[in-house]
Amino acid sequence: MVMENHLGASIDFGGIMSAEVRRALYKAEKYASLGGDELAAMVAFIASASRLKKTVENVAVNGVPPPELAPLRNIVAAMAPRPEVADAIKTCVDDQGGFKDGASPELRRARSQRAAAEAKLRRALQNADGQVTTHQGRVVLAVTPPAPPSALVVGVAAGGGLVLIEPPGVVMLNGQLAQCVASEESAIDAIRRRLTAAVAAATPDLFSALDVVTRLDVIAARARQASAMNACRPTFVLPPGRAIDRTGVGGSGFSGGVDGSHDETRALREAREAEKATMFPSSAGYRGDDGEGGDHDDGEGAGEDGDGAVELLVELAGLRQPVLAAQAIRARRLARREAAKRAALSKKRTGLEEGPDGRNGRNGRGDDSDVDDDLLLGVRRGVDPRTYGDDDVARVKGPVAVDVFVPLNARCVVITGPNTGGKTAAMKAVGLASLMARSGLFVPAEIARLPWFDSVLVDIGDSQDLMQSLSTFSARLAKQRAILSAAGPDSLVLMDEVGTGTSPAEGAAIGGALLERLAGVGAGGTVFNRAGLTLATTHHGELKALKYEHPGGFFENAAVEFDEAALAPTYRLLWGVPGRSRALQIAERFGLTPAVVDDARAALGEGRATLEETIGALETARRGADEDIKRALTLLWNVDRTAPRIAAAQARVDAAEEAADVKLASGIARAGRDRKTQLAAAARRAQVEVAREKRGAALASGATDFATAAAAARAAEAEAKRAAAAAKLGPPAKVPSGWCPDVGDPVVVLTTGMQGKVRKVAGSAVTVQAGLMQLKVDVADVRPDTDAPKQQKVTNARPRMPAGTRAAARIDALMGVDSRRAVERKNVTPPPPSFGYDFDADDDVPTTGDKVRIIGGANKGAVGTVVVDDGGLLTVQTGRAVLKCPVEGVEFASKVVGGEGGGAGKGKKKKKGGGLPSPSKDIRKASQAPSPKPSGDVNDLMAKFNRK
Template sequence: MIQSETLELLEWPRLCQHLSTFAATKLGAFAATHLQIPTAQSESLHLAAQTQEVYQLENRLRAGLTFDGISDIGDSLERAELQGLLAGEELLAIATTLAGVRRLRRIIDDQEDVPVLSELVADIRTYPELEQEINRCIDERGDVADRASAKLGGIRIQMRQLRDRIYQTLQGILQRQSNAVQEPTIKQRGDRFVISVKAPQKDAIPGIVHDTSSSGATLFIEPNAIVQLGNQLRQVRRQEQAEEEAIRQALTQQVAAVKPDLEQLLAVATTLDLATARARYSYWLEANPAKFIERDAGEPITLRQLRHPLLVWQQRHEQGSAVVPVDLLIHPQIRVVTITGPNTGGKTVTLKTLGLAALMAKVGLFVPAREPVELPWFDLVLADIGDEQSLEQSLSTFSGHIRRISRILKAISNTGTEEEQELAVPNPQSPIPNPQSLILLDEVGAGTDPAEGSALAIALLKYLANTAQLTIATTHFGELKALKYEDERFENASVEFDDRTLSPTYRLLWGIPGRSNALTIARRLGLNPEIVEDAQSLVGGASEDINQVIAGLEAQRRSQETKAQEAQELLQQAERFYQEVSRKATNLQERERDLKLSQERAVAEALNQAKGEIAQVIRRLQQGNATAQDAQGATNALNQIAERYIPPSPPPKQKPGFNPKSGDRVRIPRLNQTAEVLTNPDEDGEFTVRFGLMKMTVKLEDIESLDGQKPEQLVKNKEQKQSQAKNQNPKSDSQTQTPSPKPVIRTSQNTIDIRGSRVADAEVVIEKAIAKAMESGCLWIIHGKGTGKLREGVHEFLKQHPQIESFSLAGTSEGGTGVTIAYIK
């Protein structure tokens, strides 16, 4: 009973109604509206895992989970079990439900990281054979199809034939008796075909009168010529109905035979729809999953930027005011929090927000707070919250509060009558010995004499500190503020009040009790100053001193918040600068790549142009008989081309003579910084430098003098290493490669083509060509690429030939591996 009252006070049914709007099926919406609160933490964890997996699927899949075709077939299954006859629409709904659940299972089975959902759909049976049989017998309108049975098909053929004969007969009568007919159309009255006849001329068309018009001027007559055909049609139609019922009865029996499996399938579909509704509602709330903590293990309650879900709905759907979030950071040793402050300041909203957050976490919903969301799993969430707008005014009286608090105390202590325990404990067969309870008390001790109410509130909160996991109480009693300084299990909080605007800000302040604002408000609202001062003297100076201390604490808190905000802005500014620097670095890298590509293209263009000019020189040389003078002219032209396109060698660097020592200024090229030498180089060439506020250790190879000289010790070490290498390999200077032959000009006289020849035949041709090319000094042998056998044979022949000094493959522009250049002695 007290739990049901708590759900009503927290407006839990309204939240469930909001949740139901995110369901896709009627079953899911009904389950969301009548949401059950789990009685075990393991059940809550299972529901949260379902919500989390559906949340991931909804974000991953383009269309999310679809529940098309799934409907509530529970009543149809019950009637089928009782041997009732299902209608075609009911059978069709069963078939579409089977198809819809099979589609859901296929989507889930295709995913790899949804173990909870996979386990949920693992054992369901969707009976595709039953679905196919229903679709074969029932068409999309819910009628029995002709293909359902051969007998039904024959009956309907006979019906169409009789109907056609009736229409032909009536059409003939309409044409022959057009003067007696009111309208030349065929109508139906019941299951009989009639024509409209003018009343005065009814004898012109003898037959049975089935109806008359309201004015009596028209009679609807079934002519005698079709009466017998109509009787036959009625008999055949009864045969059709009997056959349709037999077909639907057979399908109904098939459904009844698998009723338990279909009920299980329907339950799984409802569970999936409810989990999807929770995930979509959580996404809409911009909520985050909750983690259940153990306060006894030292874990604090962490709920930052917690928002009231019903106020979020009101803001978005009913154009309500902006929701002010609250921060609830409660240390594990705290058992009671007293919230003070002015009326309409948000104290009651804070209670309801925390209560709804605890219930949402229990049913597997995400909590509308910033990550991380950490709170205990409460066995009981119980509240005594007075609603000034409630029609039941008795709940706001002192007696009403006491009656409800008494039921709360009995529920958390498992005392009282058996009936009371059954109403208080979720599972009477296994009562909770020490339930972890969240108690929410609004205006505790109010409604009676302030002194007695304050004493009663203090005693009650001390009792709850020993018996409940957490108690949140709002109050106006100043005496409750002192409990924090007597017992470490108590904490103060207050709702902020703006003295300038005389209005609350709805922000929750921790560690600071709310100060009395009655006299301040009265003074600013223009009450007679003498009255205010007299009231102040009656209150006493101690109260004013306390208010001044609280005001000082609030000012200090605001100063800290301002500094924290400034630090946050600086951090954001630093992040923006970092992003900007990263973006500029990326742009510089892209520009460097573009510049490099541009330089490569320019070099390639220059190379192609040089090759073109060289080719022109060669063509001019090949146009006639080459003489030594022509060759010399070509060589001069090539030298001029080289001078234009080959960059000049850089001037030799000055011989280094720089030796860094402490106090010198040096450059660090890789950092583009000028630094001061703090220590002399050690044996490894390392020393310390300083630039700006930074000190770092560098090596000799990392620095240079201000005029670009390298350290003398580094150069000497390099020369010593080169000298040692020469001593170890003294022949390295004397052993040189055979100088490459001087460049020669390729002409038709010193070029042969042996492609397609055998090696033996090619050797003869090469021998003759060598004799002719003695004057030119080289021979171009075109042997092609192919399998490489001919090239290998040519090279073996050239190796052994006494007149060949060396040979090599031609360059890429001259044939590459398909051409060999032989240099003649």
């Protein structure tokens, strides 16, 4: 049972007296007053019904109701126990059925008056002679005769030895007590009528609740029986050539209908479907049925499973005889109880006490254990009749499981074999299994697939009756005649020892004709199929040949196995081969005189011996095939168990390969991007180098103008700074192959030696955050920082000097002298150019997006925005015009340097002098002795560039 065995929820039916409750409901329907005990039973029933409903509805797994219990939830959903009725009854009636004092004011007052009257009587009779007793509800005195003349004699007792009297003062008190008793009974009767009316108003719901509880009780009993025997859920198979009747719900489910209107038919069909869902809930896999499919009531391929494979008409694998299994369990229970009693007696004798839990036995269940683990294991697995039990418990034999495999087209199975070999037990097991399946019970087998049999017709045992002048043979004939008249397409016929009771030849002829008629096969060909399936046991060899005499597979042979070595049956069924009776071997086993057995063997003849040997060879081959099948099934089981693990491993390998492919593709894509960035940086460096060479050549030949010369000076200065920074940093660290800066990487700027982190990468331009400064440099001017990412404070190698403007620095570089010492060095050969100027914040280089003013050329004074910065050659958008000029020929539009006054501001005109600003006040203060203006050198330089 799913609830109890797997979900840990138990269904408790304790306290429900269904007979008393049903009788009380019938009385309440007719407004007959209910007694106290009936009302108390009604309260217990309503409480138990409410508890059952809550138990079923509250079962959940991880907060979700399990789907296996959906049929039970549907059953209890319509149940309305009416707890308000129970509450009304409990306020008036106690658990024993007595009426409470507070049930009504009248009852309280009547009982109070009665108690007062009884107290007065006790006081009045306290000092009287005689024994106080009651007679017909009145308090009297029992005295010895003669009675006092003034007393009222009400009766005698003790055979006349005592006289019951009422003294003169007690008569009136007894009258008052009688009135109080009558008042109490009247109050109770009123309460009973009131409570009965409340129950009568709820009788429809209470009747429905009682039916639901009864139904749940039957379901629980079936489930617990199935769990105790490890039974499996049966599956009904549609026989070949049969169609499902979808208009009715006949007894078989395959044919027939239900008389009445269409609505009645539909209601009955729905009720039957609900009952079937209750009998066989969707709990595949819980009872050892390996998740087999449900009932074949969809009309798709009788006897076929989901993949269309042909199956058997009856498949009962590992079938245990239900009666034998139940007897074994009961015997084991009794044996355990007897063993527990003996153990308790032994402990008592030796002074030992039970454990704190008061349990006995190895499994801790106590003395009243109904089942035993070892026994159930044997019963479930169908082990041959070995014994089970502890050393101190009587050994109990369990039933042996048999396999019943009836082919799809078979209509009659002839079972042969030795006596006491289990032929009749196997046949009975099939009949009981069909009845259990039809009753909604699980079948004690590993697999249970069989048709729906609406009737089971049996001819087993000796039915002779001397009073009716019926011998064994005549009684058998009477039964067989009744079976022929009652058999139908959905009947299961069980016939034991068919054809016995008369001469072997005539009995075999009668038995063969009977089986042919039941199978629908006669001398004139196929006739109406009279029985769905017939199982017959026999010892007649002629009946074994029916399988070979009638083509079409209507007959099948089966035999019970016999162990040649042990000379004992194994109680197993072998299918497809006829069996031998083994009468001679069994006679030897039971001690018949050996000479008699030898004479009987000689009388059989050589031909019979040859047939027996042939059948023996077939049985040996069959056993070998069974072993091969067993090994094959073991291999298949191993394959089924290993296949999911192989599939899971293959899935992991595929996932790993896919991840490796994705990683490789990502690496290739990243390498391509890095290579593209490196190529762009190399191309830019080549362009810068070419531009530098061109500017140097033009400067050397003098064929350049002022702006070009200034650009060359700036490039030379940047190169010098890069070299100086590299020298200061030491030999450059090896840059990893394919490295390109990414946002957040620590880098070193080669041109300045500053350390920082990359803030932005846009093509070949890199923005580096160095402390509070942001530098925009080329990708070729940075390398990874191998040291700890610490911010370094950059200081110049030589003392800081007052910085001139950008134009003045360029002129000094071209002249090869320091402008502050031009007079002293006028007659001295100028040293090589030295570009050691430090740029202040106003010496930033304009780049894309900056607003600038052109300071030279035909477009001097034009203001615009830099839209392209191509290695120092700027493209400036001034209105609709687009101008190109070097970076040295522009200045920020917001920076206009004044004359000697040092004033700076927007809109002020610059002094003549080729756009060269004068030093600022700060510079003059810092120098304390500004150098005289080198007018001659400047004029010569300006004359060289044709500037005035």
